[in-house]
Amino acid sequence: MAAAARHGAFHPLRVTAVDPLTDDSVALTFAVPAELRDVYRYAPGQHITLRRTAEAGEVRRTYSLCGPAPAPGTGGAAELRVGVRLVDGGVFSTYALKELAAGDTVEVMAPAGRFVLEPRPGHFAAIVGGSGITPVLSIASTLLARVPDARFCLIRSDRTTASTMFLEEVADLKDRWPDRFQLVHILSREEQQAGLPSGRLDEERLTRLLPALLPVEAMDGWFLCGPHGLVREAERALRTLGVGRDRVHQEIFHVDTVSGGPDTASGTAPVGSSTAAAPVPARSTVTAKLDGRSGSWPVREGEPLLDAVLRNRADAPYACKGGVCGTCRAFLVRGEVRMDRNFALEPEELDAGYVLACQSHPVTEEVELDFDR
Template sequence: MSKMLNLKVVAVEAETADAVTIHLKPPFMRKLDYLAGQYLSLEFDAAGTPQRRAYSLSSTPGLDRHLSITVKRVDGGLVSARLVEQLTAGDRVRSLGTSGRFVLAQGARHLVMLAGGSGITPIFSIIKQALHFELDSRITLIYCNRNRQSVIFADKLDQLAARYPGRLQVIHLFSRPEDGSAGARLCQERAMELLAPLNGEHTHYYLCGPAGMMQQAREALRSLQVADNRVHLENFVAPVKPAAAPTGLASQVHLHLQGREYSFAVSPGQTILEAALAQGVEPPFSCRSGFCTACVCTRLTGEVEMAEGHGLSPAELKMGQALMCVGYPKTAEVRLTVD
């Protein structure tokens, strides 16, 4: 992750009654590189304490002039309420850089994308990338919302479908349509019905939305025997902490970071990131919830147990990767590297 940058708010664009797109610009002569589908990490002061949040980028590099995040106000979310209701052009926000692995896979020709609510944000970025730069790709988007009024990017998706005929199909599912007609939710049966005819050798699946929707879609894909490396997940609900502390022993973690080795104790029930920060070690991190993968490290020795629902793929886990913000040492000694 790159160093802290002050980004200027260029414009705030309303998308729905409770979602806005915030267009941002780095300082003169500075550039913020990113891939379609990644997060932007921001830091805010709340009650005198710096709070970090990761927001998916809805802009697409090489295509959109500004860096843009799309934010939906969440119930009880102080930071999202501030962004949606108070931010205006000319304001500045502190950025810690971009990260994330929810990006376009090589060789993906047919992209089947399932989005729920604001889960459309990274998917919208990837859709534009595929349509503009991957000329032999086509996309099927299954987009779940309460009703037409709550659809983020409704007009923009219609415009893309018209501009790229035959390459973008959007299937809307509304759980509570305005006209009072029967609602449609993505249950497992419906997911099977929609996904089965789309399955093919070069089909890749991108899922981002509420936990229930993700679960139903994953079950359907398992039933269709779709290989894990063709399923790309972006979670935005907090991972579930292991029921019991993974080890009754305090663990000693040795962390190789930026050419230095740090050793610190981790108490049972404490994450590796919590222990590192408590002892003045500051590895890269942002969301602290297992979504953004900014705190990824590689395990050299020892075992780490992670909360369920984190942002690493089975292939990355097999390579020994772990997320420090939702990772608990499982052995008395663990050796990790972030380099």
């Protein structure tokens, strides 16, 4: 992948379709020109960041890719498809649902994210809520198409059938691979047939349900995606059932105060900041390496490291600025930082020395970040 594409570069891509999925969601399809197909090659489960510059300023949002990922050795991604659900007051989602039309152009950053299942033999499962189906649809369809003996179980929770995104696409997986794809659909606000009670999918219910459905401990990987509450409940249920942390992957679709309005952004679970409540030096300097070039700049009082870098390097990567998408991940080469919040980095990434630049404040006078690692 080109270095410029890795670090915050956007390309204008043409929208080729805006397909309604439900009353409040659409799938957007973008055409990728031949010369950029390698840049937009993606792994199943990754997301893209979309940017819109309007009178009120710039808005960036991350949305998960839902299509099967391009196979290695092919020419890359000829098209990108994402699912967008309308969020109350959401700047980008309102634009996507109410204004965007085929033929329009949107600025798109290269795919990113580590909520990924590289296709391999095994038995995998996902527990998703609402729009959390989006990356999992890509994961399941890629796996089933590419690995002949892999199996996938999808446990999805939605309010009603009418509010369920990608209903047809999921039914299609069931039709194509009836022996290898298992679907359990739970509706929280609708009576169901087939003996499944309605109501919320919580820890207690999952702890009872999962062993009846699957050989829980023998599963090769679990993918949890959706609202914070559901992901936490599912994580607790898996822990109760003895599933190791290393087999659980999660991505939270967090709806909270992120820059420019409360659109949905995707990221992984909160795992704590690196050094909470540490004193802040009066003066500090950040050194950052980005696409092979380094620079050192002062950090203003109270500002996150990302903002100090952005003042001098407009190409620094970011999307949500809210600690959820992970786009601003950087390796902490030197010094110490305190992070406000972290919904994106896994414990292993923190242990390895990665931080979220948008959430990091210097604790030492000198801090060095490497965005290239």
